[in-house]
Amino acid sequence: MSVVTNTTTIGAIEAPSRRNTELGLLAFAVVIPVFAYLNVGLALDGKIPAGMLGYGLGVGLLAGIAHLAVRKFAPYADPLLLPLATLLNGLGLVLIWRLDQSPRLIRRAEALFGAYSPDAPKQLMYSAIAVALFVAVLMVLKDHRILQRYTYISMAAALVLLILPMFFPAVNGAKIWISIGGFTIQPGEFAKIIIAIFFSGYLMVKRDALALASRRFMGMYLPRGRDLGPILAIWAMSILILVFETDLGTSLLFFGLFVIMLYVATERTSWIVFGLLMSVAGAVGVASFEPHVQSRVNAWLDPFACYQTDVTGACQQIGDALLSFGSGGTLGTGLGQGNSDLIGFAANADFILTTVGEEFGLAGTMAFLMIYGLIVERGVRTALAARDPFGKLLAIGLSGAFAIQVFVVAGGVMGLIPLTGMTMPFVAYGGSSVLANWALIGVLIRISDTARRPAPAPAPSPDAEMTQVVRP
């Protein structure tokens, strides 16, 4: 008895392009910062801020251009990356503008530099350049696999970018800037993208040697000495950065990035164990004799001791940041009503998260971290969907670098790890950071476009043409 009892329909679902979803989210992501801008103006002056229309139009225009570029050049790209980045950038602009209005910071700037200039217009200009760079990445980079050709060139370029700041004078105790004709650039921000390209190209070729040629010892796979070479070289390089440029953040970023990508490429847990041990050893070793790093570690161990010993106020930042987070509470004081500007130095750059923590509270900080987490998630998702190993590794590397950077800054500001000089991606004030992170999102969007693009229809086989079907 053949009775049809259970019917199953199998149909292929094409990956949709999701561009309209992206547009909707993008509109939402522009409206939120405008609302925040209004909120700041009402809280500070009791009236609608004058620049609101221009600001909203500026952010909206940038978002629109970026969206059109994605629609044109990467129609199947992930729908979330662009709105998330736009929201963070827009909110960052509002926070920088809010700190520009702070009388304390204006007085401080006038006392130190003799003049005060607001940072928000400059940041808006940097964002415009960054979106232009984003569009340029999408236009020029038609296929991310082209980057694979430049594996060793990008290694050399990254080394040059990392070494360059050594020849320029230290700014605020860290040699991470180079200045060309009045512009200061932080090459480390760009180096993280370039070094991710090198790691993916290198590991794609060497991963089998690294994964399989190993001895088993106490449940762990010990790699051979010659395969340890590159990891030792990178380790030495990051320690050298740490020593000569006293830049804990960048060295942590590079070493962490290498360990993540090694783990993803080889699937060997032993690399993580090695990496953690080596980074701990390196950090402890450097911290014990480098005074700049040492003072950061001391401030981390006992942030409130600084108020008694240190009169210059340089190490009180962490204590100030913790007080700022504390006074924000769960729901925050409201935009424009906090006192995070007391931190003074780098309040709108490295320490911008304290303003988030104080004025949006725990709820807002968690939302920010969620947005960062979603960007990383989309990056990892892109890596899973990518079909070629180079694209997989590159997507993992870029999102890993992004995640490490957020962790290092947020952890440093919150007192979880010693403070390092890095910027909160998209939110913090700084041209290099905004430019580099928009370029990073551009590369991720390119990879996700390739990964989600439906497979082309198979070419008709030559035999099919020759076969004649005889109709009865």
Added chain:
Amino acid sequence: MSELTLTVMRLGFLAVLWLFVIVAVQVIRSDLFGTRVTQRGSRRSGDARPQQARQSAAPPQQRQQQGGRQRRGAPTKLVVSEGSLTGTTVALQGQTITLGRAHDSTIVLDDDYASSRHARIYPDRDGQWIVEDLGSTNGTYLDRTRLTTPTPIALGAPIRIGKTVIELRK
């Protein structure tokens, strides 16, 4: 500005921020793609097992994707009418359907008498569906005749592969 307005704005901002996060997560949820398998309830409860009877209680959620330009009278689906996959249908949208035990086949046959790449069914230039035996061990039969060349399929004609019988339906 009154304290109340500012408090409302503060809480409103947090709500909007979280709303954005939730909407973004919803987009991720709806962003899954791949193969959609729709279970439909039993048509006749002749020998339906209890599990399937429960499924039949659910309203049939069937959104048949119709091919855009299809001739009248052209088959729209391929139905397995005998064998272990009885009841499976595949919408015909101009794509080639491969049959066999290989995992990348459109219809993976769990049939001892089927070869791993047994046969394929594809439309020719006029939209006529053709079945072609891909050099299988036990052969593909259309009605009673074993296929030697690619042959057009009539509507409702049984194609037999091992214990499995499939046919095209409107």
